[in-house]
Amino acid sequence: MRAALLQLSSSDDPEANLAVTLSMMDAAIADGAKFILTPEVTNCVSGSRTHQNAVLHPEESDPTLAGLRARAAKAGVWLLIGSLALKTDDPDGRFANRSFLIGPDGEIVARYDKIHMFDVDVTPEETYRESDGFRPGDRAVLADMPLGKLGMTVCYDVRFPHLHRRLAQAGATVLTVPAAFSHVTGAAHWEVLLRARAIETGCFVLAPAQTGIHAATTGRTRQTHGHSMVVAPWGEVLADGGVEPGIVMVDLDPDAVAQARRRVPSLRHDRAFDGP
DSSP states (O other), X not given: OEEEEEEBOOOSOHHHHHHHHHHHHHHHHHTTOSEEEOOTTSSOOOSOHHHHHHHOOBGGGOHHHHHHHHHHHXXXXXXXXXXXXXXXXXXXXXXXXXXXXXXXXXXXXXXXXXXXXXXXXXXXXXXXXXHHHBOOOOOOEEEEETTEEEXXXXXXXXXXXXHHHHHHHTTOSEEEOOBOOBXXXXXXXXXXXXXXXXXXXTOEEEEOBBEEEEOOSSSOOEEEEOOOEEEOTTSOEEEEOOSSSEEEEEEOOTHHHHHHHHHOXXXXXXXXXXXX
């Protein structure tokens, strides 16, 4: 299956971001993509809850979700919307960071709410408290598609190998890691984490990413790492999107999963142990 990872530099304007994403989808479709993936928070990169409250929508009325579903249906392609920031009915007003798998008929096949919240102090100047604005999910998600069983994760989840192992042992052959990775932690950890998750599970890892400095009308600007990446089940990097917005195309051979797992069948070698 030919996959296309869209590397975006989304702003805090969902309408403008949708126009860019649709244009890139059209280009990927013209190049033969049958599976298109977008990054985390495709619709809006913003650190301002005031601004988010003004421009975000619940799932049922979100224009980005509707627009991307319609385009997937028109072209008859599979689409992973890496995630959308969405309003919820939480009493404390927190948003959802929700990933969607869309089928070629435009219907929602699966939803996944990001489990692990990015609450870190990267540097004195770069701190994040994702859980202040977003509620964490509590359920791992597998979905069926022609490429294989897909295990859905988002960004910071990549640092939690037990999640990916559970998905692989439940049948996943492809893991998705859409991200808006910090440019500081990304330079140090992004590639090695993605390769580790692929090697440990014998899965393809598809990681579409946000990149660059994100325009903001309210609040501080944010910089992300880019380098949308495709990693094979044996751990080799098949594609790296660099730091400019663009499209990463790759042809995926599902047989590579079985080959890697025959060589090192570690998913079957877990043993119980005591302590600590």
